[in-house]
Amino acid sequence: MSSPDQSNKPPAAAKSPSELALGSSRELVGRRLGAAWRELAEQLDADLQQQAERVETGESQPMLGGLRDKLRAGAATVEGLLPQHWRQEFDTALREPPSANQAGGRELQLVDLGDLDEDLALHAFARKVEACAADALYAVGRRVAWLCGKRRAGDVAAAAAPDIIAAALRRSLAAADFGLSERIELLRCLLQHAESGFAAIYPEWNDHLKGLNVLPELKRAYGSAEPSASPGGQAAGSRRVVGAELFGLLQGLVAHSGGAPAAATTGRNVDTAAALAALDRLQQAAPDLANDLVAQADSLRQFRASDIGQGLGQVDAMTVDIVAMLFDMIFQDETIADPIKALIGRLQIPVLKVALADRSFFSTRAHPARRLLEQISRAAAQLGSGAGRRDPLYGRVALIIERLRRESNYDALVFDGLCSELETFLAEHSRAADAEAAAGVPLAEAQEHHLAALAAAEQALSPYMAEAPAAITELLGNEWRDLLARAHEAGDLGAWDEALATASDLVGSVRIAPGSSGRKALVGLLPGLIRRIQEGFDRLDVDSERRLHLVDALFALHAALLSGDAAAAQRSRALAPASAEGAGAAALAEVAKLERGDWVEMAQGDGAAQRYRVSWVGPARGVLLLTNPALPRGVALPPQVLALRLERAQARIVPSEPIFERAVVRALRTLTDEQAAQVSLDFT
Numbered sequence: 001m002s003s004p005d006q007s008n009k010p011p012a013a014a015k016s017p018s019e020l021a022l023g024s025s026r027e028l029v030g031r032r033l034g035a036a037w038r039e040l041a042e043q044l045d046a047d048l049q050q051q052a053e054r055v056e057t058g059e060s061q062p063m064l065g066g067l068r069d070k071l072r073a074g075a076a077t078v079e080g081l082l083p084q085h086w087r088q089e090f091d092t093a094l095r096e097p098p099s100a101n102q103a104g105g106r107e108l109q110l111v112d113l114g115d116l117d118e119d120l121a122l123h124a125f126a127r128k129v130e131a132c133a134a135d136a137l138y139a140v141g142r143r144v145a146w147l148c149g150k151r152r153a154g155d156v157a158a159a160a161a162p163d164i165i166a167a168a169l170r171r172s173l174a175a176a177d178f179g180l181s182e183r184i185e186l187l188r189c190l191l192q193h194a195e196s197g198f199a200a201i202y203p204e205w206n207d208h209l210k211g212l213n214v215l216p217e218l219k220r221a222y223g224s225a226e227p228s229a230s231p232g233g234q235a236a237g238s239r240r241v242v243g244a245e246l247f248g249l250l251q252g253l254v255a256h257s258g259g260a261p262a263a264a265t266t267g268r269n270v271d272t273a274a275a276l277a278a279l280d281r282l283q284q285a286a287p288d289l290a291n292d293l294v295a296q297a298d299s300l301r302q303f304r305a306s307d308i309g310q311g312l313g314q315v316d317a318m319t320v321d322i323v324a325m326l327f328d329m330i331f332q333d334e335t336i337a338d339p340i341k342a343l344i345g346r347l348q349i350p351v352l353k354v355a356l357a358d359r360s361f362f363s364t365r366a367h368p369a370r371r372l373l374e375q376i377s378r379a380a381a382q383l384g385s386g387a388g389r390r391d392p393l394y395g396r397v398a399l400i401i402e403r404l405r406r407e408s409n410y411d412a413l414v415f416d417g418l419c420s421e422l423e424t425f426l427a428e429h430s431r432a433a434d435a436e437a438a439a440g441v442p443l444a445e446a447q448e449h450h451l452a453a454l455a456a457a458e459q460a461l462s463p464y465m466a467e468a469p470a471a472i473t474e475l476l477g478n479e480w481r482d483l484l485a486r487a488h489e490a491g492d493l494g495a496w497d498e499a500l501a502t503a504s505d506l507v508g509s510v511r512i513a514p515g516s517s518g519r520k521a522l523v524g525l526l527p528g529l530i531r532r533i534q535e536g537f538d539r540l541d542v543d544s545e546r547r548l549h550l551v552d553a554l555f556a557l558h559a560a561l562l563s564g565d566a567a568a569a570q571r572s573r574a575l576a577p578a579s580a581e582g583a584g585a586a587a588l589a590e591v592a593k594l595e596r597g598d599w600v601e602m603a604q605g606d607g608a609a610q611r612y613r614v615s616w617v618g619p620a621r622g623v624l625l626l627t628n629p630a631l632p633r634g635v636a637l638p639p640q641v642l643a644l645r646l647e648r649a650q651a652r653i654v655p656s657e658p659i660f661e662r663a664v665v666r667a668l669r670t671l672t673d674e675q676a677a678q679v680s681l682d683f684t
Contacts, residue, residue, distance in 0.1 A: 018147040021212050025144070026090050028208055029201060030083030033165065036197040037082055040190065041075040047189045067182050074176040081172040089168045093159035094148060118180060121187035122166040124368060124416045128191055129162035131364035132199035136206040137162070142218055143209040160205075165198055188413065195360065249668060250322045250362070270311035272356055278308045279356075283349045283405060300324035300348050316356055323352045329663035335601075335655050339394070340380045343401050344659065347373070350404050354415065365661075368415035374658040375422040376401075381599045381654045384611040391630065396425050429629070430597070437615035437627040437634065444625040444636040448618035449489060451638055455622075457484035460500060464507045471553035472510065475533075476503055479550070483536050502532045506554075510561060519562050526558060587643035590653060592621070599654040600626060602635075602645065611654065 015023070045068055052064040130137060141156035148157055158164075169190075173183045190197070210216055282303060303309050304320050312320065327348050331341055354369040355361045361369055379397045400418050407414050458481060465473050480503055487495035506529060512522045530551070537547050594600070598614045612626035612635060624642060627634035645651035655662060 136202035
């Protein structure tokens with residue numbers, strides 16, 4: 001018999017299928033996190049020992065030894081805490097974020113530099129896991145979002161993000177009494193094992209949710225845009241290269257080119273650590289080659305030809321050759337100004353060190369080093385051939401590259417911090433440019449409004465101009481078009497109708513019926529018609545010489561008709577001007593793709609080229625406002641004019657693809673394999 005308390009206790013509500021699926025996911029990932037840490041703890045111990053052996057003297061040697069002892073003693077504690085903290089962080093992330101009122105009212109706090117270093121380390125760790133598990137991560141995020149009631153196609157749950165794992169890891173290490181510097185060092189080590197340890201959890205989590213019938217038909221081209229309606233979404237005969245096979249393809253390309261000295265290795269098998277140390281020394285001792293592109297282009301090949309370079313293992317040797325080839329492609333890129341190439345060339349050794357230490361550099365666009373190159377690409381798009389140290393953007397890029405060149409640590413955290421710094425600077429630079437360009441927007445809006453009015457006037461007059469004699473088309477296509485456009489801009493419907501009626505009467509005046517009755521009607525029409533035309537001239541302030549020219553041409557036309565001289569009227573028709581030259585469809589399509597923030601390079605009167613930012617695009621795409629923060633004046637022009645300049649090679653659109661991706665595509669397109677004639681990249 002139940003006790004009174006038990007009998008009065010309401011039964012627990014049954015959990016919904018969504019709650020059960022989320023609960024089972026929480027437990028599965030918790031168990032896998034504990035297992036992943038247990039498997040990695042031994043590897044972390046070996047990594048710390050290797051680091052201690054490389055450090056001959058200094059304060060870091062006893063710190064590394066003490067951290068090894070602490071790791072051995074506390075590894076089991078972290079293994080038990082990690083699933084617990086993961087569950088708590090996961091449940092918190094499933095709940096809605098606090099409102100603005102709840103979040104407000106907190107006091108401003110100064111950020112400790114040590115805490116900032118840990119934040120950067122955690123951020124790099126989360127991004128590495130994200131990059132290594134991109135396919136499964138998206139699918140898990142979509143399925144968890146669906147379980148939370150978010151049913152739109154683009155919804156991805158924040159609870160599935162690797163940042164949640166990173167937060168749990170931070171709490172677990174802190175609770176196990178690892179100090180701040182110790183946690184940062186462990187995170188640096190974990191970064192190298194993110195793929196084999198933590199990223200591997202996401203495919204298992206995804207399979208678990210699929211087994212529970214959560215969005216079983218979910219499909220997506222992970223790491224790229226949603227698939228198009230056509231299979232593959234690309235041109236026939238093209239080849240999609242995914243990140244996982246990129247290194248192999250580039251390796252084959254280097255071997256195919258015949259320029260790979262990899263086959264000439266001495267077999268001494270210099271290990272990666274020794275190669276990195278040699279590159280460190282070369283990087284610190286390298287002379288300032290900022291303005292010597294030839295010397296920069298040869299620097300990696302000189303290293304490859306050295307004793308250490310010749311003793312590299314096959315994979316490391318091929319990595320050097322691939323990085324050298326990609327930088328060759330960058331040096332050959334005509335859209336990058338020489339001063340910027342000189343700056344980018346100084347990244348060769350830092351990039352090579354990252355590529356040797358972390359092969360995922362080639363396969364993932366989210367790699368911090370690749371992200372830094374992407375931010376430098378954004379800056380390069382803005383800097384033309386005249387860029388110099390006085391330009392604030394050039395100066396900031398040069399400073400960041402110099403700091404990176406002097407950095408002996410080649411781990412991804414260095415790149416991540418510099419990337420964030422440059423990203424912030426570019427965002428501030430863009431906001432300042434927008435503020436300066438705002439002054440020109442009203443003028444550009446007025447110009448677009450005027451062009452729209454002209455287009456409306458041309459459309460209204462086109463039926464009358466199709467078969468009209470030259471004297472009439474000259475008037476209608478110029479002054480009368482402007483008169484109609486003025487009425488359109490002012491919204492004066494009466495003036496619009498009156499001007500259009502005059503155009504109709506003018507065209508009708510040359511279509512008189514033969515015979516005396518027709519001539520009589522024309523004689524009665526002409527005085528009022530000429531008066532209305534003169535009134536239109538008055539509203540436009542047409543000068544007397546132009547008026548006389550137009551009126552004389554009309555008088556000659558009508559005199560010929562009144563005299564019955566049809567041949568003279570026919571000759572007048574043959575004088576109709578040819579249509580103005582227009583841009584082709586391909587150029588117009590390229591201009592139509594331009595968006596705010598894109599960059600265009602245009603030739604100037606003195607033969608030099610200047611780069612302009614698309615700062616404003618008219619609502620009707622009738623005008624583009626082009627500005628440059630370094631120039632006092634902007635340019636507002638119709639898309640047709642820019643397209644015509646593109647066709648005449650007087651302008652070009654600066655590519656928006658990152659420098660590294662452009663180099664890869666150019667390299668792969670040199671393959672003789674017919675299937676690789678057209679290449680599209682799918683970096684995950």
